[in-house]
Amino acid sequence: ARKIIIDCDPGIDDALAITLAHGSPALEIVGITTVGGNVNLAYTTANALRLREFLGFPEVPVTAGSAGPLLRDPWNEPDARDTLAARRRTPKDAANVHGEFGLGGARLPEAVLPPRDGHAADFIIDTLRAAPGEITLVAIGPLTNVALAVLKEPRVVDWAREFAILGGSYTRGNYSPAAEFNIAADPESAAVVFGAGWTVTTIGLDVSRQALAVGRIVDRMRAMGRLGTDLLVPCVEFYGMVTADEGPAVHDACALAYLIDPSLVTLEPAVVQVETAGRYTSGMTVTDFGLAGRAPNAMVGTSIDVPRFWDLVLTTYENVAGR
């Protein structure tokens, strides 16, 4: 199985992605790291811990990382600026999409086991250093932890077997007209990560907006016992209330599905640069497929085989439910 570290901000679609990774015999989760994003770091970490115990992989370490972005003063509320409490909060969260606690209507028991000590960036560095070329890093939240890791130890770029993200878009955004949430939440970190010298496998909204959890998919989840009724269905139904009318896009699951079966996603080489200064376009992933003689820094997803994607996801979930 391909060994992976999942850097995440659960998050409804993060939960769907973690469940997929856990259930797939093609992947072995060697660590989960958390970042503030969809909701604050305390909640994303608590959710990762809950998922770990609910799904039953308590031996896999969960390590918390950055609460907020690398540089930016993200605290939009002027009256909240410069207070310690505000600095601990997630700046641009997506609690409107993921629910106050991050997992929509899912009610997983509180976790018993604590996170591992230390910072996510150090976990990433140490784990990749111990097995150069073997471990894939996949980031499905804002890129702060990954940026810190590559700034502190640039060799992680060579040690990673592959680095893949769910983030960005070359057509339209979801946080703003130009920017996707994970990039918009911390554009400077994204710029560091795209400029680090590796080739970033970039699955963005252009791909993930094709994979919608429409009604018949939710019906199949409903028949999956507690996995369906306590986790999957309340997650997707909550997500569905606030996103697309045909059903929500399960973004983060697309990045994990790609790692399980790369043939699901079509990738094209491109130069991706992150807008960090734009007045209307901050966090935009400016994607040049023309290359103009420049070496690509990314393989960018352009399409996904939707029927095969859902077949993979649902059969994997059914296996988890039947265990």
Ligand code: BDR
């Ligand atoms: C991304 O933003 C988050 O809200 C989701 O969890 C996903 O990682 C989609 O734009």
Ligand code: CA
């Ligand atoms: Ca996410």
